[in-house]
Amino acid sequence: MFKADLCDLCGDCLVKCQWIEADKPQAVEWMKAMMAGQQTPVLHQCITCFACNEICPPKANPFDLIASLQEQYDVFNSKEMAKAQEEAYAFTKPLTKYPMAERLMSTCLFEKTHPHLVQGQLYELPRVTGKPYFCWMLFCHWGAESVQRKRAQELVNRLTLTGAKEIICFHDDCYAMLAKLAPKYGVEVPFNLVHFSEYVVGYLRQNRHLIKRLNIDVAYQRPCSSRHTPEKEHFVDEFFDLVGVRRVPRTYDRENAMCCAAIKLLLGNGDPVPDQEKNILDAKTSGAQAMVCLCPMCMDNMFATAQAHHMPFIFLGDIARMALGEISVPGLG
Numbered sequence: 216m217f218k219a220d221l222c223d224l225c226g227d228c229l230v231k232c233q234w235i236e237a238d239k240p241q242a243v244e245w246m247k248a249m250m251a252g253q254q255t256p257v258l259h260q261c262i263t264c265f266a267c268n269e270i271c272p273p274k275a276n277p278f279d280l281i282a283s284l285q286e287q288y289d290v291f292n293s294k295e296m297a298k299a300q301e302e303a304y305a306f307t308k309p310l311t312k313y314p315m316a317e318r319l320m321s322t323c324l325f326e327k328t329h330p331h332l333v334q335g336q337l338y339e340l341p342r343v344t345g346k347p348y349f350c351w352m353l354f355c356h357w358g359a360e361s362v363q364r365k366r367a368q369e370l371v372n373r374l375t376l377t378g379a380k381e382i383i384c385f386h387d388d389c390y391a392m393l394a395k396l397a398p399k400y401g402v403e404v405p406f407n408l409v410h411f412s413e414y415v416v417g418y419l420r421q422n423r424h425l426i427k428r429l430n431i432d433v434a435y436q437r438p439c440s441s442r443h444t445p446e447k448e449h450f451v452d453e454f455f456d457l458v459g460v461r462r463v464p465r466t467y468d469r470e471n472a473m474c475c476a477a478i479k480l481l482l483g484n485g486d487p488v489p490d491q492e493k494n495i496l497d498a499k500t501s502g503a504q505a506m507v508c509l510c511p512m513c514m515d516n517m518f519a520t521a522q523a524h525h526m527p528f529i530f531l532g533d534i535a536r537m538a539l540g541e542i543s544v545p546g547l548g
């Protein structure tokens with residue numbers, strides 16, 4: 216929720232936004248207008264990357280204000296279209312089969328859509344997947360934030376049925392939803408949450424004897440949803456240290472990360488390829504031999520552009536599998 220009382224109209228959220236052109240006076244004018252519930256060009260130019268929530272110094276959550284206005288003014292989706300999408304993603308049958316376990320991994324929809332990313336010893340534990348466990352985070356990218364808010368309780372209820380005391384979130388979005396957004400929505404989350412990167416670090420620490428250090432330089436493709444949970448970023452660094460991978464310093468990383476930009480296509484907001492090229496060339500000129508992503512959607516959306524620039528694009532879990540000797544390391548330039 217936007218915290219108007221914290222906003223001091225510094226304008227940083229819009230001035231530092233990578234997708235909106237605004238100097239400080241313009242940013243302040245637009246912020247004032249949006250705080251008064253008015254439409255501004257921001258609502259149309261924003262590609263819902265969540266960065267401004269991380270950037271805002273007093274943590275006033277400016278994206279939450281933008282998202283609520285995008286929904287109110289049907290900027291990306293009519294209410295009917297959002298409802299049709301909600302119905303398409305909803306699991307409507309009674310949930311009769313689910314594992315019971317103290318500790319399990321939720322793979323969101325990805326075990327169905329990306330089974331090749333959920334292979335090997337890292338995933339040998341009870342798992343839940345598919346529509347009943349979809350985290351609904353896609354909907355704030357569609358200008359329909361209320362849908363994810365409405366569905367948060369149902370997701371938590373289904374995960375609670377398993378009796379798990381600890382849920383490992385394969386997808387960064389699920390972690391953001393359960394660790395940050397659900398509590399913000401007033402939904403109690405009665406289990407401990409473990410981010411995938413934290414889980415992999417724990418697994419590798421317990422299996423140090425199996426690790427073959429990779430000795431490569433990579434650029435990290437930080438996903439948009441990590442804007443909600445920057446405090447767990449250190450696990451990514453610990454992971455890279457464990458497997459002998461150097462995360463090259465570059466322009467588009469950490470707080471200045473550039474999202475995969477594919478949302479532009481979803482929103483009819485222009486061609487994402489030139490932005491992806493900027494990101495990939497930044498990785499290249501910073502000395503990266505490969506780009507490593509945490510989100511399978513970044514993989515889907517940037518893979519072709521990366522390939523066109525001869526930049527291997529690798530899922531973080533697969534880097535772990537390479538270090539464990541399960542899959543081979545691609546030839547890197």
Ligand code: SF4
Pocket residue numbers: 228229231232233234235257260261262263264265266267268278281
């Ligand atoms: S969510 Fe991203 S694109 Fe939208 S205003 Fe914030 S920083 Fe800019």
Ligand code: SF4
Pocket residue numbers: 221222223224225226227228229246270271272273274275276277
């Ligand atoms: S929302 Fe945050 S970053 Fe934006 S103007 Fe207000 S205080 Fe500054």
